[in-house]
Amino acid sequence: MRQRQGFSLIELLICIGIIGILMALYLPVLSKARHKAVQVAEKEGLRQHHLGKVADGANAGTTLTSLPDREECVEAFRHEVEVGKHEMVVTELRYAVQNEDEFRAYYHTLIDPDNTTPLEYDEFGSLLAQDPDGNTYALRPIDLLTETETVVLAWTFISSVPAESSSGALGADVIYTDGHVRFVRYNDAFPAVPIVAILSHEFMETWQ
Secondary structure (H helix, E strand, O other), X not given: OOOOOOOOXXXXXXXXXHHHHHHHHHHHHHHHHHHHHHHHXXXXXXXXXXXXXXXXXXXXXXXXXXXXXHHHHHHHHOEEEEXXXXXXEEEEOOEOOOOHHHHHHHHHHHHOOOOOOOOOEOOOOOEEXXXXXXXXXXXXXXXXXXXXXXXXXXXXXXXXXXXXXOOOOOEEEEEEOOOOEEEEEOOOOOOOOHHXXXXXXXXXXXXX
């Protein structure tokens, strides 16, 4: 009898089908692992960014000597931080903001290009920030060397368009003034709330 060599077409198709099924099972797992690795790298990047700022201030031997102006706040609102070969866009605050209402006032007073009203401060040096409705909030400047209260310092940039956000549409990695970083989802806690996403996207369209 003649000995058969190689595979038949049916056997080849079966092998290809099995490989395809295995790939379909493992690709989502690999994708999640890659996303988790990027998220860990971003968290560490934010932490190192914070530690670097504290170290710079300590080496200079100075604390906050002047109140941040509009230009400084705008520059800090969107800048790039390098994490190895990866660059992430970070929003950093210059005044302590505790909730969504205070963020709206911060944005309207310092970031909104249409607002040119002179900045006002109270007797303690806090910025008197007004939201578009005229509500006023006293926001104290953040001084990393003298902070006694933990507040939000920065987060990976939030946009209402997922392609423009390093953390996608679900939330952002947030760093606090005590140096810890955590992932905050939308509608969970400040700053991952819709108004932050909307205003961040408006900022992108205005300042690009």
